[in-house]
Amino acid sequence: MSGYFKEIYDGGKSLLVGMGITFRYMVQPVVTLQYPHETVPMTPRFRGHIDLACDQAGNHKCIVCGTCQRNCPSGCISLKGEKPEGAKKKLLIAYQLDFTKCSLCGTCVESCPTDALIFSKNYNLAGLSGQEFILDLLKRQEERSK
Amino acid sequence: MVTANAHLPIVHFSSLDKLLNLGRANSLWPLTFGLACCAIEMMATGVARFDLDRFGMGVFRPAPKQSDVMIVAGTISKKMAPGIRTLYEQMPHPKWVIALGNCAIAGGPFVFAGQYGIVEGADKIMPVDIYIPGCPPRPEALVEGLLLLEEKLTGSRRWPRVNPE
Numbered sequence: 001m002s003g004y005f006k007e008i009y010d011g012g013k014s015l016l017v018g019m020g021i022t023f024r025y026m027v028q029p030v031v032t033l034q035y036p037h038e039t040v041p042m043t044p045r046f047r048g049h050i051d052l053a054c055d056q057a058g059n060h061k062c063i064v065c066g067t068c069q070r071n072c073p074s075g076c077i078s079l080k081g082e083k084p085e086g087a088k089k090k091l092l093i094a095y096q097l098d099f100t101k102c103s104l105c106g107t108c109v110e111s112c113p114t115d116a117l118i119f120s121k122n123y124n125l126a127g128l129s130g131q132e133f134i135l136d137l138l139k140r141q142e143e144r145s146k
Numbered sequence: 147m148v149t150a151n152a153h154l155p156i157v158h159f160s161s162l163d164k165l166l167n168l169g170r171a172n173s174l175w176p177l178t179f180g181l182a183c184c185a186i187e188m189m190a191t192g193v194a195r196f197d198l199d200r201f202g203m204g205v206f207r208p209a210p211k212q213s214d215v216m217i218v219a220g221t222i223s224k225k226m227a228p229g230i231r232t233l234y235e236q237m238p239h240p241k242w243v244i245a246l247g248n249c250a251i252a253g254g255p256f257v258f259a260g261q262y263g264i265v266e267g268a269d270k271i272m273p274v275d276i277y278i279p280g281c282p283p284r285p286e287a288l289v290e291g292l293l294l295l296e297e298k299l300t301g302s303r304r305w306p307r308v309n310p311e
């Protein structure tokens with residue numbers, strides 16, 4: 001019989017301890033981020049998909065050396081440059097990132113000799129097809145510099 | 147690629163369907179299983195900080211019979227694929243699939259010439275409704291994906307849009 005009452009006592013005690021913890025959390029400040037209504041800024045080292053950086057004049061800094069394309073372990077980057085008639089340097093005409101294979105390793109950003117690449121802060125992408133994430137970075141850069 | 151809606155309902159009720167879809171969109175119960183690192187972000191989305199229960203989506207079910215949406219969170223190995231396919235078939239209609247992370251979208255970093263162990267995207271083995279890229283995606287992205295699914299079901303969005311830039 002004594003075991004019966006001991007079980008009731010132990011059960012009641014553990015219930016009260018549990019309720020105490022629940023009560024403590026109830027009166028503590030709310031931790032939930034009300035996401036679509038509230039957002040937090042991304043930290044400086046947050047890695048979104050890569051993007052072409054803008055310099056002060058609003059141009060990209062890519063010299064079409066192709067280092068990023070060669071170094072990407074997943075082959076996500078495909079770029080194309082063209083030498084206009086009489087010009088010395090190649091000009092970037094297309095820069096495509098297949099974000100669906102990227103592992104955000106950062107090799108492209110680190111290896112770029114002119115620091116033309118940065119990680120974007122685009123953290124809430126979602127879409128109805130995988131094709132939406134094959135991104136045209138040159139177009140994105142032009143839109144941003146406007 | 148597997149085409150969607152192989153098991154569409156035979157009888158349609160236009161207005162009732164809209165009402166039902168509104169209910170479905172706000173009580174999407176996900177099937178609990180994680181395949182790789184993206185599952186950690188899925189767990190992070192479920193708990194207090196981002197709290198999926200705000201959208202009626204926090205009821206992670208351990209049985210396919212009770213769930214509406216499958217979140218494929220991670221890399222699908224060839225060995226795992228038949229199991230996932232079985233779980234998908236066991237879910238009752240209507241059902242939706244979310245591919246969370248680059249591995250579930252297209253195989254991610256595991257795709258290279260001669261690879262033999264990975265299914266290159268969840269849409270190779272079942273129809274996928276929502277694609278969420280990232281390696282791994284942030285919890286906000288998963289919330290965004292679920293809101294997009296809600297939008298797909300009801301045809302309108304009742305939450306504000308967030309522009310990250």
Ligand code: SF4
Pocket residue numbers: 061062063064065066067068069079111112113114115116117
């Ligand atoms: S490494 Fe930098 S400069 Fe070279 S092609 Fe890539 S982005 Fe352009």
Ligand code: SF4
Pocket residue numbers: 050071072073074075076077101102103104105106107108109
């Ligand atoms: S972060 Fe890595 S995987 Fe992604 S594009 Fe750059 S080099 Fe390729």
